[in-house]
Amino acid sequence: MLQHLRCARMCGALDGMQQNDALTFPDAPRGELDRVLSELVSVAGDVLATQGRLRALLRASQAITQQLELPLVLRKIVEVAVELVGAEYGALGVVDAHGGLEQFIHVGMTKEDAEKIGRLPEGHGLLGALIDDPRPIRLLDISTDPRSSGFPPEHPAMDTFLGVPVRVRNEVYGNLYLSNRKVGEFTADDEELMTALAATAGIAIDNARLFAETKRRQAWSAASAEITAAFVSDEDNDAAVLIASAVLTLAEAALVRIALPSQDPTRLIISVARGIGEDVEEGRSFPVIGSLVETVLESRQPRLIGEPEATAIAGGNTHQVGPTMAVPMLAHGDVLGVMIVSRLPGGFPFTATDMEMAADFAGRATVAMALSDGRADRQRMVLLEDRGRIARDLHDHVIQQLFGTGLELQSVLGTIVPGPAAERIDRAISEIDKAIAQIRVAIFTLSSGKSSKEDTLRHRVIDVVNEASRSLSESPRLEFSGPVDIAVSGTLADDVVAVVREALTNVVKHASASTVSVSVAVADGAVVVTTVDDGVGLTMSGRRSGLANLDSRADARGGSFDIGTIDGKTNAVWSAPYGTAGA
Amino acid sequence: MIRVFLVDDHEIVRRGVADLIEAQPDMEIVGEAATAAEARGRIAAVLPDVALLDVHLPDGSGIDVCRDLMNATPSVHCLILTAYDDDQALYAAIIAGASGYVLKDIRGNGLIESIRLVAGGASLIDPALRRKAVVGLGTHKHADPRLAQLSSREREVLALIADGLSNREIGLSMSLAEKTIKNYVSSLLSKLDLQRRTQAVAIQLDVDSDSRRLAER
Known part of the structure; x- marks a missing residue:
């Protein structure tokens, strides 16, 4: 088009030469030649200028495409645009999903000027016109254009204006705005240059976005590998905490919550929270039904949630949250929970790519978590199997050996004359018997897990004794x-447990004993609880006080309670009939 | 003379017990066995007054042997001699249809006394405890969790066992073949077996970890 214009002017000049043939002066041809020459020179100048600007455009394009970081690319675009057309001010407005401006990068204005205005344009008026109808706009004076909505009070005066859309893959990414051409007004050439620059800018932006995305993907996948490694390591890692912390950084989020099923099937519990308000959020539960999380659980698909909806995501938030994504945590086809990732109110919305990456990450992390859970279960199984094996060994071998040996000692005892040796053998037999009894308790403890909620009396007594052993120098026998x-069973069992507890508490508090033994025996229709300790006896005050309860418990059951000290041993004997009623 | 037959896979136990029994003027050991198979054959051959049976045998269970004896040779009185604790021993004795149990304690187990009583046809199992052990299993809040695993049929069989019925008698009363009853008893045994308990705990663990998932959602 430029060439065409030039041609028209040159052709016109030649036509004029032919028409003026008749008027001949000696110097006439020369004057004509001068004129033509000077016209040629001016055209050549134009061509040179154009070539210069084309070269500038090339340089500008190069400068833009050299950058890979998106913020730098955007700034460079504005800088070269201003330079290319000799504008005083320039800006790039990035359009958001709702037709407003998501970013506004400007040059030419000092920091102070910008601060005086206070806010960035939101995309109304002339800037909005370009968003609504993405075609170049070129004006002599902004203020006279009907589309202009005027400037804020502190805004520097602006007259000439050129705006062109920047497209990335056929979608309007934003607009390039220039104003106050230093010399004259913006020309059609400027418009063409800017349009060309905008095309290059679009490619540069696309590249930068791809680059950023690749980098983000790399970060997610590196984190994913790291987490998997952490899970399969032998250290005792809390999987959910690792996941939440990693996502907080990777997704540039302000709060990450992991909601897992709770005891109550209708509610989810936030088992881990990382970010703002994590302390309050952690451990909070909320109803599943009707929540946005429910749709994620049901569809097993991640979901982007806008700021207005996000506030209600987890049954109300303790802190206001902005753009949010909810991602199911799937492993082996089961939904283990939901990860809720939020930014601050007003933060950049998550993109589909963010969500895809978060979902991918959550998927891998959840599988790793399930694997590590499985490993922990297997380890517990191994432990239980080990215990079972030890219990069997104790039962099948140790007790038998002790029993056989004891019987042999007993028969030896029958053949020797009474005396010190016989007494020693006798004591040894008693010790072996005690050892067998202890091993039975050990077998019972080893071979029964803690999983049963309906504990038997023996379990409960063992628990009480273990508890008390923390306050004693030696574990009670x-x-x-x-x-x-x-x-x-039933309430009698409750009583027996209470009696053991009260008797031991009494010993711990008042007796300062070094050894304590507890026995629970069932014989001849009665259950007898006996505690023996070697502490201070009953003569010392204080020990009586805790014992009234034991008395009344025995009375209520038609039983008895006796306590006495002989040879430095205090015996407390509580008994009650167990009857046949089964209560 | 009270004729006693001794079944235990530990030689040291058999020797000790035999010493003890032989020292009694009114008792003698008429035979010993280390396995269930040996026990069945030899007991049938010598027909002792009392069979002293360990629960754990390399090729089976003293409980099974005891129940077989109940049918085949009702004149033989069985006494379970076990390293189990009392609760397990009582269940074992009840299921076996034995006249009683004796723990492998050296003192205070009253082995000699027990043999005399059993030989005279007495049952050492307190009827009240027998009922408690069997009736209302699983209904008690603190009932042994192992027993909650039993099916209703197995519980029915257990209740009849508690009444001292032999497999044949239970078969008649439930209109089932004796062999079927025998299977129920085997199943009962394995469910109450010490060795199985760790596996039961492991199953419980699986259930716990499953409930963490929202599989239904």
Whole structure:
């Protein structure tokens, strides 16, 4: 088009030469030649100028495409645009999903000027016109254009204006605005230059976005590998905490919550929160039904949630949150929970790519988590199997050996004359018997897991004794005799547990004993709880006080309670009939 | 003379117990066995007054042997001799249809006394405890969790066992073949077996971890 214009002017000049043929002066041809020459020179100048500007455009394009970081690319675009057409001010407005401006990068204005205005344009007036109808706008004076909505009070005066849209893959990414051409007004050439620059800018932006996305993907995938490594390591990592912390950084989020099923099937519990208000959020539960999380659980698909909806995502938030994404945590086809990732109110919305990456990450992390859970379960299984094996060994070998040996000692005892040796053998037999009783308790403890909620009396007594052993220098010796679990149940079992606890508490508080033994025995229709300690006896005040309860518990059951000290040993004996009623 | 037959896979136990029994003027050991198979054959051959049976045998269970004896040789009185604790021993004795149980304690187990009583036809199992052990299993809040695993049929069988019925008698009363009853008893045994308990706990663990998932959602 430029060439065409030039041609028209040159052709016109030649036509004029032919028409003026008749008027001949000696110098006439020369004057004509001068004129033509000077016209040629001016055209050549124009061509040179144009070539210069084309070269400038090339340079500008190069400068833009050299950058890879998106913020730098955007700034460079504005800088070269201003330079290219000799404008005083320039800006690039990035359009958001709702037709407003998401970013506004400007040059030419000092920091002070910008601060005086206070806010960035939102995309109304002339800037909005270009958003609504993305075609170049070129004006002599902004203020006379009907589309202009005027300037804020502190805004510097602006007259000439040129605006061109910047497209990325056929979608309007934003607009390039220039104003106050230093010399004259913006020309059609300027408009063409800017249009050309905008095309290059579009490619540069696209590249920068791809680059950024690749970098983000790399970061997510590196984190994913790291997390998997952490899960499969032997250290005891809390999977959910690792996931939440990683996502907080990767997604540039302000709050990450992991909601898992709770005891109550209708509610989810936030098992881990990282970010703002994590302390308050953690452990909070909320109803599943009707929540946005429910749709994620049901569809097993991640979801982007806008700021207005996000406030209600987890049954109300303790902190206001902005753009949010909710991602299901899937492993082996089961939904283990939901990860809720939020930015601050007014923050950049998450993109579909963000969501895709978060979902991918959550998927891998969840599988790793499930694997590590499985490993922990297997380890517990191994432990249980080990315990079972030890219990079997104790039962099948140790007890048998002790029993056989004891019987042999007993028969030896029958063949020797009474005396010190016989007494020693006798004591040894008693010790072996005690050892067998202890091993029985150990077998019972080893071979029964903690999983049963309906604990038998023996379990409960073992628990109480273990508890008390923390306050004693030596663990109490515990023995059961008779079918304790079968004979004692219901409220009588509750009483027996309470009696053991009260008796031990009394010893711990008042007796300062070094050894304590507890026995629960069932025989001849009664259950008998005996505690023996070597602490200070009853003569010392204080010990009586805790014992009234034991008395009344025995009375209420038609039983008895006796306590006495002989040879430095204090025996407390509580008994009650177990009857046949089964209560 | 009270004729006693001894079944235990540990030689040291058999020797100790035999010493003890032989020292009694009114008792003698008429045979010993280390396995269930040996026990079945030899007991049938010598027909002792009392069979002293360990629960754990390399090729089976003393409980099974005892129930077989109940049918085949009702004149033989069985006494379970076990390293189990009392609760388990009582269940074992009840299921076996034995006249009683004796723990492998050296003192205070009253082995000799028990043999005399059993030989005289007495049952050492307190009827009240027998009922408690069997009736209302699983209904008690603190009932042994192992028993909650039993099916209703198995519980029915267990209740009849508690009444001291043999497999044949239970079969008649439930209109089932004796072999079927035998299967129920085997199943009962394995469910109450110490060795199985760790597996039961492991299953419970699986259930716990499953409930963490929202599989239904």
